[in-house]
Amino acid sequence: MRKWLDATSNLGLLAAGFAGGCLFSYWSCQIRRAAQSAAISEGSSEGRRLVSIAVHGGAYAIPDGIAEASVKGVSKAAAIGYEILLLRGGSALEAVEAAVRELELNPAFDAGVGVEHPVTAARLVMQETNHVICHQHGGNHSITAKKKGRCGDSPIVGSGGYAADGLGAVSTTGHGEAIMKVVLAHRILAEHARAGSEGGQEVGGFQRRVEQGLEYMKARVNGYGGIIGADGQGRVGMAHHTTKRVAWAKAEQRRGGAVSAGLTL
Numbered sequence: 001m002r003k004w005l006d007a008t009s010n011l012g013l014l015a016a017g018f019a020g021g022c023l024f025s026y027w028s029c030q031i032r033r034a035a036q037s038a039a040i041s042e043g044s045s046e047g048r049r050l051v052s053i054a055v056h057g058g059a060y061a062i063p064d065g066i067a068e069a070s071v072k073g074v075s076k077a078a079a080i081g082y083e084i085l086l087l088r089g090g091s092a093l094e095a096v097e098a099a100v101r102e103l104e105l106n107p108a109f110d111a112g113v114g115v116e117h118p119v120t121a122a123r124l125v126m127q128e129t130n131h132v133i134c135h136q137h138g139g140n141h142s143i144t145a146k147k148k149g150r151c152g153d154s155p156i157v158g159s160g161g162y163a164a165d166g167l168g169a170v171s172t173t174g175h176g177e178a179i180m181k182v183v184l185a186h187r188i189l190a191e192h193a194r195a196g197s198e199g200g201q202e203v204g205g206f207q208r209r210v211e212q213g214l215e216y217m218k219a220r221v222n223g224y225g226g227i228i229g230a231d232g233q234g235r236v237g238m239a240h241h242t243t244k245r246v247a248w249a250k251a252e253q254r255r256g257g258a259v260s261a262g263l264t265l
Helices: 064-087 092-104 118-128 176-182 184-197 205-221
Strands: 005-008 012-015 024-026 031-035 038-045 048-060 161-164 168-174 225-231 236-241 245-252 259-262
Touching: 048 064, 048 092, 048 225, 048 236, 064 092, 064 245, 064 259, 092 118, 161 184, 168 176, 168 184, 176 184, 176 205, 184 205, 184 225, 205 225, 205 236, 225 245, 236 245
Parallel strands: 012 031, 024 038, 038 225, 048 168
Antiparallel strands: 005 012, 024 031, 038 048, 048 245, 161 168, 168 225, 225 236, 245 259
């Protein structure tokens, strides 16, 4: 796994694994963490807190030989995060770190290759320093034929992941150069905020914003990829296009908390 570590002070934690990671947001704690893959959101219903978790293992041509392991891997990570938050009463940081560590232990994901548990180091960067990004040279995977020293979208705040208290959280995957050019994660939440100011945060609205974000990237820079996220009401949105597969899993308290998962959306 790459050695890029990112932490956003007071809002959360970002740690990236190229084709596996996890982005969680837990609004009551005002914590954001991003890694390449999952979103935890807390909404409310009649005064109750509603937790949602989504995890992805990367949008790409996942080989048949690791397809089943990929689905099982993201499912287990989602279940771990959901259990810590909802059943054990743990913090968002605890849930994030545990879920990402699970992906980092799984060789089905690029997050499971190379440096061990960079998410734990990323948490220390966030809590013990004033820095946003700390890095070492290079990485093991991501896109093919990359130049030495190339940095992808995953550790870039606003591109690989973004969250805003009470609004939502987004994690992206796919063609990193295209994602960075349109600042995709931030764009989706900005559009969602704009729609809310115009009275447009209706049920299903966040899902449309996710889909529109991918459409914009394709039209603007001919970029491809996938997105997972959750809005401030705990509603999960996911989409991908032009990529053969994306391993995903989610658990929503509003739907009973059972984990659902697959390779296509």
